[in-house]
Amino acid sequence: MRVALGLLTLLAVAPARAAEAPEVAQACLACHGEALAEGAPPIAGHSSNYIQLQLVFFRAGRRKNEIMQGVAEGLSDNDIRALGKYFASLPVPDAKPPADTRAELTRTGEATAARHRCAACHGDAYLGIQAAPRVARLPEAYLAKALTDYRAGTRPSSGGAAMTEVAGALSDADITALAHYLAVLP
Ligand code: HEC
Ligand code: HEC
Structure with missing residues (x-):
């Protein structure tokens, strides 16, 4: 019992860690990784719900984007859940804002x-x-x-x-x- 409680405490104070990348996330990183492909926003650190919803919108063709509709077409519900969970577990990129010339x-x-x-x-x-x-x-x-x-x-x-x-x-x-x-x- 003592040991079990000790373990629970340890889990509670352990820093939040990124979930392990599911296989299906590898293909995303080419456009949504540290370097962003043209037109692609960063997705790390968005809520899992938001990410899943957008993937469902793309898959259903309700959010129009040729690239992402093509990507989402091949995703199962389980893939979408895993992707939402994974990208939500990553830290928000701490991008410095570009110099404001306007x-x-x-x-x-x-x-x-x-x-x-x-x-x-x-x-x-x-x-x-x-x-x-x-x-x-x-x-x-x-x-x-x-x-x-x-x-x-x-x-x-x-x-x-x-x-x-x-x-x-x-x-x-x-x-x-x-x-x-x-x-x-x-
Ligand atoms: C070839 C480049 C490319 C790949 C690969 C790609 N994306 Fe995208 N993604 C884009 C672009 C471009 C957009 C912006 C679409 C728009 O303007 O509506 C986007 C948008 C998104 C959005 C919406 C973000 C928001 O802020 O609303 C999500 C979520 C997303 N992608 C997830 C993924 C996931 C998960 C994968 C891998 C399974 C993936 N993408 C693979 C290019 C890519
Ligand atoms: C009543 C609440 C509400 C107000 C007011 C609101 N937003 Fe939003 N906004 C949302 C929600 C909810 C979403 C997610 C929608 C979706 O599912 O695509 C969103 C999404 C967005 C996105 C898309 C982000 C992405 O990553 O693609 C942008 C940009 C945005 N809002 C900008 C604005 C701006 C600018 C204003 C003021 C002019 C504004 N919002 C006012 C609720 C709001």
Whole structure:
């Protein structure tokens, strides 16, 4: 009994470790590893639920992207669960924000984000809360594309269609400013 309790304590204080990479994750790292392929966002450290949901959306063709629809087509439900668990167990990449050469656009983006209350769902530091993922310091072009896709309906939104509604009210100029602001967040 003593031994068992000791072991439990040990498990409780052991630092969280990355889950072992499932075989099926190897192919992902070519685009979502330390170096990102063009257009590919980092996925490490997103919640398992968010990752799984996006893979299901791609597999069903509801989130349109030629590359990811092709990738997701071959994944079973078990693969998707394992991938969600694995990538969620990895630390969020601590990317330094790119140098901000457009301070005025940043201020416009900040004001636009305040007007649309983006932080209410994504958190004050934009690191994500529940269904709303981390959006801080994602690649600027990816952020702009994501918002444009929600607005165009080529990407569905979880969270009671939260993003479809939010993005519907954004102009092209709003999207440009928001993507820049989030990409260069300190
Ligand atoms: C050849 C490159 C490539 C490979 C291989 C690849 N991806 Fe992707 N992935 C992309 C691109 C590009 C996007 C952005 C799609 C978009 O713009 O909607 C993406 C998007 C995603 C997203 C959505 C991220 C978000 O923030 O919403 C997830 C999750 C994802 N990929 C998981 C995976 C997994 C898991 C694998 C391996 C089974 C994988 N990808 C393999 C290129 C790739
Ligand atoms: C009511 C809550 C809510 C509000 C307000 C909100 N979001 Fe979201 N956001 C979400 C949820 C939930 C998701 C995940 C949707 C999905 O399943 O694709 C999301 C996803 C996103 C993504 C996709 C991230 C990725 O990795 O692909 C971006 C970018 C984003 N939001 C930016 C914004 C911006 C900018 C605003 C303000 C203009 C905003 N959000 C306001 C809830 C919200």
